Amino acid sequence: xxxxxxxxxxxxxxxxxxxxxxxxxxxxxxxxxxxxxxxxxxxxxxxxxxxxxxxxxxxxxxxxxxxxxxxxxxxxxxxxxxxxxxxxxxxxxxxxxxxxxxxxxxxxxxxxxxxxxxxxxxxxxxxxxxxxxxxxxxxxxxxxxxxxxxxxxxxxxxxxxxxxxxxxxxxxxxxxxxxxxx
Amino acid sequence: xxxxxxxxxxxxxxxxxxxxxxxxxxxxxxxxxxxxxxxxxxxxxxxxxxxxxxxxxxxxxxxxxxxxxxxxxxxxxxxxxxxxxxxxxxxxxxxxxxxxxxxxxxxxxxxxxxxxxxxxxxxxxxxxxxxxxxxxxxxxxxxxxxxxxxxxxxxxxxxxxxxxxxxxxxxxxxxxxxxxxxxxxxxxxxxxxxxxxxxxxxxx
Numbered sequence: 001x002x003x004x005x006x007x008x009x010x011x012x013x014x015x016x017x018x019x020x021x022x023x024x025x026x027x028x029x030x031x032x033x034x035x036x037x038x039x040x041x042x043x044x045x046x047x048x049x050x051x052x053x054x055x056x057x058x059x060x061x062x063x064x065x066x067x068x069x070x071x072x073x074x075x076x077x078x079x080x081x082x083x084x085x086x087x088x089x090x091x092x093x094x095x096x097x098x099x100x101x102x103x104x105x106x107x108x109x110x111x112x113x114x115x116x117x118x119x120x121x122x123x124x125x126x127x128x129x130x131x132x133x134x135x136x137x138x139x140x141x142x143x144x145x146x147x148x149x150x151x152x153x154x155x156x157x158x159x160x161x162x163x164x165x166x167x168x169x170x171x172x173x174x175x176x177x178x179x180x181x182x
Numbered sequence: 183x184x185x186x187x188x189x190x191x192x193x194x195x196x197x198x199x200x201x202x203x204x205x206x207x208x209x210x211x212x213x214x215x216x217x218x219x220x221x222x223x224x225x226x227x228x229x230x231x232x233x234x235x236x237x238x239x240x241x242x243x244x245x246x247x248x249x250x251x252x253x254x255x256x257x258x259x260x261x262x263x264x265x266x267x268x269x270x271x272x273x274x275x276x277x278x279x280x281x282x283x284x285x286x287x288x289x290x291x292x293x294x295x296x297x298x299x300x301x302x303x304x305x306x307x308x309x310x311x312x313x314x315x316x317x318x319x320x321x322x323x324x325x326x327x328x329x330x331x332x333x334x335x336x337x338x339x340x341x342x343x344x345x346x347x348x349x350x351x352x353x354x355x356x357x358x359x360x361x362x363x364x365x366x367x368x369x370x371x372x373x374x375x376x377x378x379x380x381x382x383x384x385x386x
Contacts, residue, residue, distance in 0.1 A: 029207065030200075037200040038196055038200075043202075051213070055210065120196065170192060
């Protein structure tokens, strides 16, 4: 199954070989999981949205053009992530940095990398959902604005503005909050 | 570092892979009624039809409560929770099995309140093996509220729904070390241990 193209696997599933869907799940779990995690900010929500996506994908597979499975499935995920993000209640965040623990970390990666990842995660989460989505689609998923328009239904000028604002907000946030450990 | 360099570094970090639990594929295939591998046994599910499956989409969240499930690993909050059971621990399960087959404890509310607020407690502690949250809202119970660790970094978190009010709290790292949040108002308990204070429904 690993060497078979998406359209071959899709056609096998539609022909009744449901187990062939496992090949598609295995193939797209890492990529879609990364987007879901970056968009929703935590593993639990990301796995829920991802699982939901694959199940919906299976259920509506007959509506998919087999050659376009990847972008079709990704469209379902983007939609699910929007729904999950919208369902979350606004919450307070009480953040504590255990300076002792950070300073004495014995992890192989340098401490500043951990702090950097944490800062990025937090900065990303502080973006409005539509800006976060646009930034991830443009810069992490490397989609063109035309592809983003097709995926989201949002016009290109609005998408460009969202990406611009996201970049500015991230830059400001990181400049203010990244701890200098030099 | 120029702005462009910093943006590139951000993008490079966000493109790093994220771990998804190894049982994920099995859960998906189980949900659609198929074996996880082509060699697996069990009846094949009916292929997806143009009109979709007859049965409703299984909820990714099944809880003993009516509201959306939330666990100590953090899940979207919605509705209200029913009042806690005697010990103050609620067990929630998912119809699509999570990474452990066993159920996971979740934080309990002492009571329902119409204007309850969700408050996320976060501790950055890469060296920790376990982190507990104790406070006025859970009677300082040492086994009630465990934080979950975000994969890939040292961030621990839990979300608790609290009625408006003022609460003392602290983190317990590795079962023995008390940590307070120096950025908030800090008090001492009767044992001289540092406590932080959070005000829900107001300014922290």
